[in-house]
Amino acid sequence: MTNHIAFLGTGSMNEAIMAGLLAAGFPKSDVTATVRRGERAAELAQRYGVTAMATAEDDDVNAQAVRGASVVVLGVKPVGIADVAREIASALRPDAIVVSVAAAVSIAQLEKALPAGQPVVRTMPNTPARLGHGVVSVSGGTNASRDHVERVVKLFKSVGLVVEVPEDQVEAVGALSGSGPAYVFYLAEAMAKAGESLGLDPYLALKLARETVVGAAHMLAEPGADPVALRRAVTSPKGTTERAIAVFEERGLPAIIADGARAAAERSREITRELD
Numbered sequence: 444m445t446n447h448i449a450f451l452g453t454g455s456m457n458e459a460i461m462a463g464l465l466a467a468g469f470p471k472s473d474v475t476a477t478v479r480r481g482e483r484a485a486e487l488a489q490r491y492g493v494t495a496m497a498t499a500e501d502d503d504v505n506a507q508a509v510r511g512a513s514v515v516v517l518g519v520k521p522v523g524i525a526d527v528a529r530e531i532a533s534a535l536r537p538d539a540i541v542v543s544v545a546a547a548v549s550i551a552q553l554e555k556a557l558p559a560g561q562p563v564v565r566t567m568p569n570t571p572a573r574l575g576h577g578v579v580s581v582s583g584g585t586n587a588s589r590d591h592v593e594r595v596v597k598l599f600k601s602v603g604l605v606v607e608v609p610e611d612q613v614e615a616v617g618a619l620s621g622s623g624p625a626y627v628f629y630l631a632e633a634m635a636k637a638g639e640s641l642g643l644d645p646y647l648a649l650k651l652a653r654e655t656v657v658g659a660a661h662m663l664a665e666p667g668a669d670p671v672a673l674r675r676a677v678t679s680p681k682g683t684t685e686r687a688i689a690v691f692e693e694r695g696l697p698a699i700i701a702d703g704a705r706a707a708a709e710r711s712r713e714i715t716r717e718l719d
């Protein structure tokens with residue numbers, strides 16, 4: 444069981460990471476996932492062929508899942524994470540790396556709920572990890588050696604780009620790439636609504652908005668792509684795009700996005716304080 448991974452709280456985020464790892468070739472026989480509801484556990488077992496267990500059916504499943512695991516990924520909501528950490532404390536291998544994907548839960552808060560000396564790595568992932576296009580930040584805790592951090596980096600590299608940041612930058616990373624996919628989906632929604640308001644059929648407007656975001660994302664994914672240069676290549680002098688961008692600038696869209704990201708980072712700090 445040296446390479447066994449336990450995902451505790453396999454909702455949107457942990458499922459995305461687990462799916463990305465499995466798609467990258469991580470053996471399903473080395474994965475255990477826990478959730479609250481039995482139907483959800485059955486769904487995960489059926490979809491991925493992993494061992495999945497539900498706390499509703501046996502309240503000891505989190506402890507069972509971590510026995511023998513070398514990496515434990517905590518993916519419950521911030522408010523429940525310390526309880527889960529305490530629940531598994533006596534079953535954890537002393538050398539198991541406890542990885543948290545939770546926003547707002549500090550390394551200190553996690554370490555406090557775990558056995559003394561347990562290696563902890565705090566991460567901030569995002570859901571495109573499911574497709575191998577995630578972004579994940581990693582920050583090592585007090586007892587995490589270079590080797591522990593490197594092992595988590597290597598694991599997460601199979602689901603996307605990994606960056607190592609000091610813990611005091613996690614709120615900023617969360618506000619940019621953690622929440623970021625939602626901003627892009629929101630833009631797609633707004634574009635579809637704009638198409639409708641210009642008289643397009645709703646179904647067609649949504650199809651055009653989706654494909655436009657997907658196509659533009661592919662261009663951004665090209666090596667060396669620069670969003671400013673790509674935007675300029677669409678913006679003909681005195682043309683239609685120029686007029687649209689002028690309205691976005693006049694209405695302060697960049698400042699609105701910056702304010703949103705600042706609010707996300709502040710909410711993260713607020714949750715951290717609420718958890719103390």
Ligand SMILES: NC(=O)C1=CN([C@@H]2O[C@H](COP(=O)(O)OP(=O)(O)OC[C@H]3O[C@@H](n4cnc5c(N)ncnc54)[C@H](O)[C@@H]3O)[C@@H](O)[C@H]2O)C=CC1
Nearest residue numbers: 452453454455456477478479518519520521544545546568
């Ligand atoms: N959804 C996202 O895009 C991102 C989420 N995160 C973090 O990931 C964590 C989870 O968020 P989501 O996946 O969105 O939430 P979610 O609600 O989809 O998933 C949470 C899962 O935990 C399970 N759960 C709750 N208590 C449990 C327990 N005691 N034992 C076992 N399972 C339990 C629930 O059944 C659910 O499946 C949060 O801490 C969030 O901050 C971080 C970055 C991005």
Ligand SMILES: O=C(O)[C@@H]1CCC=N1
Nearest residue numbers: 545546617621622623
């Ligand atoms: O909204 C949230 O709190 C989580 C953290 C980053 C993305 N989703």
